Amino acid sequence: MRTLVLNAGYEPLGVVSFRRALVLVMNDKAKIVESDEDAPVWASSGAYERPSVILLTRYVKVPSSRQVPVSRRGVLRRDNQRCAYCGKNATTIDHIQPRSRGGKDTWENLVACCLRCNNLKSDKTLAEMGWSLRSQPRMPHHAGWFVRGVEKAQPEWEGYLQPAA
Numbered sequence: 001m002r003t004l005v006l007n008a009g010y011e012p013l014g015v016v017s018f019r020r021a022l023v024l025v026m027n028d029k030a031k032i033v034e035s036d037e038d039a040p041v042w043a044s045s046g047a048y049e050r051p052s053v054i055l056l057t058r059y060v061k062v063p064s065s066r067q068v069p070v071s072r073r074g075v076l077r078r079d080n081q082r083c084a085y086c087g088k089n090a091t092t093i094d095h096i097q098p099r100s101r102g103g104k105d106t107w108e109n110l111v112a113c114c115l116r117c118n119n120l121k122s123d124k125t126l127a128e129m130g131w132s133l134r135s136q137p138r139m140p141h142h143a144g145w146f147v148r149g150v151e152k153a154q155p156e157w158e159g160y161l162q163p164a165a
């Protein structure tokens with residue numbers, strides 16, 4: 001069981017074990033905002049709610065220039081599993097500038113892609129296909145992307161990891 005830690009401004013900061021989270025709460029460094037009431041934690045001093053999301057009482061400074069490492073899963077997540085070319089459900093990723101022609105593994109050169117478009121495009125460029133991108137791919141910037149461990153997000157975390165609409 002893990003706990004999502006939010007900065008005092010509600011930005012996601014990291015994931016810790018629920019025991020670590022409880023220590024923060026007991027030391028008044030954080031308070032519980034979401035908990036699993038069906039599974040209390042037993043300690044020598046009694047039962048505690050099992051925290052699934054905690055909020056730090058003090059604001060922690062986070063460097064703003066952190067790089068997000070590119071990954072296949074990350075590209076699919078950034079693009080909401082939608083194909084960058086046709087908008088259908090994407091199950092793979094595509095190099096906009098093909099790797100065989102010098103295309104790099106970067107956030108700017110990788111997009112989510114459906115198998116059909118991936119096969120059609122093969123190692124051609126967009127110009128050769130006469131295709132265009134539905135949006136320009138970029139490195140994601142929302143704080144939720146910096147949190148390690150959110151790949152295995154728990155349902156209670158959902159509302160805290162998405163950027164405000």
Ligand SMILES: [Zn+2]
Nearest residue numbers: 083086114117
């Ligand atoms: Zn497609």
